[in-house]
Amino acid sequence: MLRRPNDLLLLIATYIESERDINMLARTNRRLFSYLDPFLYRHNVNYSHSSAFRWAATCGQERTARRAIDAGSKESDEALRLSAAHEHEEVTRILLAVEGINKNPRDYIWRIPLSHAAAEGHGSIVRLLLDTGKVDIKSRDAFDWTPLFCAVSGGHESIVKLLLDTGKVDIDSRDNSGRTPLSHAAA
Incomplete structure (x- = not known):
């Protein structure tokens, strides 16, 4: 079989x-791997809804993320949310470099990656997202929480300072229960 043409x-x-x-066959030797690994990623994109891309974002696997992008994965919105929430800075950086990526994709409660990173206290991710200049710092989720609310409720002072230093947050905004970030901080 190894003497057959690549096609x-x-x-x-x-x-x-x-x-x-497919993966087991690809791993039998280097030649098969060089031809079948890109095929495997395309197969994953086409038949498994880019599960490898989501796994890479969740686990911080840069090489897998790059290969999934090269294979044509269009799941970058979900991958950005996952990499930000799990504090995988390099994967987040890779995703932010993808042309046309939505910097503010929302999850099931309308929370964006900036809010997830702020809630978890992931300062490096918050900085990375803010540095793009394209995140919606005033974005509200299903509870009317902004990224500032998320940082305050998590007790992440350094994130609160980062957000306030942008000069773009509304410190008097209210959530759907009528509370401000300050009232959450005092609670």
Whole structure:
């Protein structure tokens, strides 16, 4: 089989349904790996909704994130939320460099990556997102919380200072229960 033309190797791989099996075949030697690894990432994008990309963002796997992007993954919004929430600075940096990426994708409670990073106290991610100049610092989630509310409620003073230093936050904004960030800080 190893003497067959490369196109034939790829054709054979198209008949293998399991990504696990494709991966096992790819790992049998370097030549197969060089041809089948990119195929495996494309297969993952097309048939597994870019699960490798989401895994890379969650686990901080830079190489996998780059390969998923190269394979055409369009799941960068979800990956950005995941990498920010899990404090994977380099993966977040890679994702922010993707042309056309939405810097403010919302999750199921309408929270953006900046809010997740602020809530978790991930200062390096907050700085990275703010440095793009394209995050919505006044974004509100389903509870009318802004990133400032998230940082205050988590007790992350350094994040609160970072957000206040932008001069763009509304310190008198109210959430859906009528409370301000200051009232959350005092509670």
